[in-house]
Amino acid sequence: MSIQVLRLAAFLYLGAATAYVLFFARPRHAVLATVGQWLLGAAFLAQGVSIGLGCREYGGTEFFGLRGGVVTATWLATGASLVVQRMYRIPSVGAFITPLVLALLLPTIVAQRLDRPEVVPETVRAPAITVHIISASLGVALFALAAGVAVMYLLQEREVKGKRFGALFSRLPSLEALDQLNQRLVRAGFVVYTVALVTGTIVARVVWKSAWTWDPQQVSSLVIWALYGGLVQLRHTGWHGRRFALLTLVGFALVVGSRTVINLVPGATRHGGTYK
């Protein structure tokens, strides 16, 4: 059942992405942005329902793996981008974020599901793991948004600096606004990610009997945390604009890259699912 609802959500995402991209191409038709926003809101609700159903069907197990993590992260990224659009009123962001969310969701909706629900051991069923999963997903979602905004900044900066005032020029918000939004998203993501790191350590102590085990997931998370922490600090010493945007992209590449590599190597990590 949850997968059907998720497919419905994917359809709504497709509609929202189409509306946003059309709005980006024809900014005169402001109604497209409104349509996109409503469809995105509907998709967010549908995906939320799907996640709830998934929890009932699989007893929450799917959220311990990468797949559930991606679903949750896309869901939270959507929620965060809805909040951002409410606060800043820059609907052109939707043209960058919504297709990204859709692309991340696609493998999940065509993949086969677990045949039978797995049983989650009691040791893992602690409040800390719930907080850990939610904060880690939200942190990654915020980093993803920041990366999207950084791409917008870099594209726009190239046009403004190169004196070629093309299509982007009239469609994107000012560089200053993008830079500031990027900074806020990085800062918020860093705070949330810190919570994920702390709760992750607590869970590791309970499940793995040690807070630090040189597990690749732990190492990469710490590196990512340090990088974003450095980014927050660098801001105060005058890192602005282009360099900040580039570092945001590096950070997000690290997030995506490390997860992909760790998951490609079987048995590299005990993180996520292998708690038997």
Add this chain to the structure above:
Amino acid sequence: MNRGREIHLVGLSHKSAPVAVRERVALSGDALKEALVALQVATGVGEAVVVSTCNRVEVYVYGEPAAAADAARRFFLDLAPEANGHLYERGGGEAVRHLFRVASSLDSMVVGEPQILGQVKEAYGLASAAQSAGAYFSRLCNRAFATAKRVRNETEIAKGAGSVSQVAVELVEKIFGDLRGRAVLLVGAGKMGALSAKALRDLGADRILVTNRSPERARALAQEIQGQPEPWESLTSLLALSDVVIVSTGAPTYVITPALLAPVMKVRRQRSVCFIDVAVPRNVDPALAGMSNVYAYDIDDLQRVVSQTHAARAGEAVRAEAIVEAEVMAFLAERESRAALPVLAAVRRRAEAIARAEAERTLSQVGGKLDEKGRRSVEAMAQAIVNKLLHGPTSRLKEAAASGDSSLPGAAAELFGVESESAENPPNERRPPGNDPEPPAAPEPRS
């Protein structure tokens, strides 16, 4: 019934008259209201609208052609006798076309500039308030606004920046968003720089700092644009606290160089800064563009954007003219078909009166032998004969009028002998309702 009344335009604009004349005849507020009332009285008309902006003053009157034109001409000559020779006049459809083109910004100095529509709306609003604009101008102006809206939506005539300082403002907006709480530094006392600084103040810049090699000129310019004079020696510290720097000195070399700016950027903590160099020869080293978070544009960059805009707008203007033409035609056709209505109404009134009289006569003779139902049948029959007889002439008259043929309505009036009757109803919007060929449209809501 409106035959004999026509729209007439007398005006002068940036194309026909120098500013010295334009400023003499430009009226606003109460003075303009008084003038409108005077125009209304002088024409014995009822309707007048005056569009008065810094680039044009145009008097549109609606009434007997000779009296109206005369009143409109006097409006100018009474204010400024030297306006004679700078005036242009348009009558009828030409005047309608002119108003549509003006509202659509096709007649503006910078084609496609967005302010003019608001100014025309304001002119109409003022005339409505002074009750000098009635049913005719209500329809005409609403059509003009609709035309302007179509032009803006269906063509790209209003796209892009039309002047150098507008380009500068757009660039700054693109980099910084709005300028609230930011400082603009004006280096040198060129006229172009002062213009741009003023434009940036309109964008919300709080502080405008002015510096110049000669302290007196800095002070004078600062006073002119309500800026703050600063000594030339503190240029580097001024650069450190300004976000937009407009450079227009007469110096033959680069005043702002990477070597000068590098330490400044450290002090600024790499906060973005934008240089706009409007000086010739250039005062800002183009190598600056290579520094991170530094944006530098020279006059050629800005000019290039302006000429791109103008080229694009010239292309769009052709499409806009076609829209205007279609709207003018539609307006005139609508008017013509309205002009046929009074003749039709008069013919129908007369026919119905005859039918009613004949029915009554018949009923008084044989009515006693008929019951209520029978009497109603006789009345209905008389009405039906009228309807059937007039159906053909009615539709043909409407067709002829809509295609601009005014001879047929005239012939019909003569044929049916209703000429005298229609002359009893002077075309005035204060007529009792029912005979009104032009129901007064609701005034345009002020936006």
